[in-house]
Amino acid sequence: MKFSVLISVYKNEKAEYFKQSLDSILNQTAVPEQIVLVRDGLVYSELQTVIDDYVDKYPDIFTYLPLEENGGLGNALRLGLTYCRNEIVARMDSDDISLPDRCEKEVKLFEKNIGTIVYLRQ
Numbered sequence: 649m650k651f652s653v654l655i656s657v658y659k660n661e662k663a664e665y666f667k668q669s670l671d672s673i674l675n676q677t678a679v680p681e682q683i684v685l686v687r688d689g690l691v692y693s694e695l696q697t698v699i700d701d702y703v704d705k706y707p708d709i710f711t712y713l714p715l716e717e718n719g720g721l722g723n724a725l726r727l728g729l730t731y732c733r734n735e736i737v738a739r740m741d742s743d744d745i746s747l748p749d750r751c752e753k754e755v756k757l758f759e760k761n762i763g764t765i766v767y768l769r770q
Contacts, residue, residue, distance in 0.1 A: 652732040655728075657695070658718055672745045673746055679751075685711070688715055689718030713728060
C-alpha cells in the first residue's frame with residue numbers, strides 16, 4: 649500500500665537532527681512513495697543545504713514546498729496535506745527519529761482496520 653509522509657521544517661530546527669530524521673524515514677522497511685516537505689519560512693544556510701541535498705538526491709520521492717514566510721505549523725501542514733498524493737499520510741516532526749519498521753507497522757495496522765477507521769481529507 650502506497651503512503652505519503654508529511655513533514656514541516658522551520659528556522660529553529662537543528663540541521664543535524666533534521667538529517668537524522670530524514671534518514672530514518674528513508675531507511676524504512678516500508679519506504680514511503682512520497683515525502684511532502686514544507687519549509688515554513690526562510691531557514692539558515694546549513695538547514696537549507698540539508699533540504700536541497702535530499703530534494704536533489706531523491707527527486708522522485710520529495711515534493712518540496714518552500715514558503716517564504718513562516719505561517720505556523722498548522723498552516724504548513726494544511727498546505728502540505730493538499731500535495732499528498734496518497735490516501736494514507738504519516739505525519740512526522742522534523743526532529744523525529746523513526747524506528748526502521750515504523751511505517752511497515754502503521755500500514756499493516758491500517759490495512760487490518762481499514763473498515764473501522766474514519767478519516768477526513770479535503
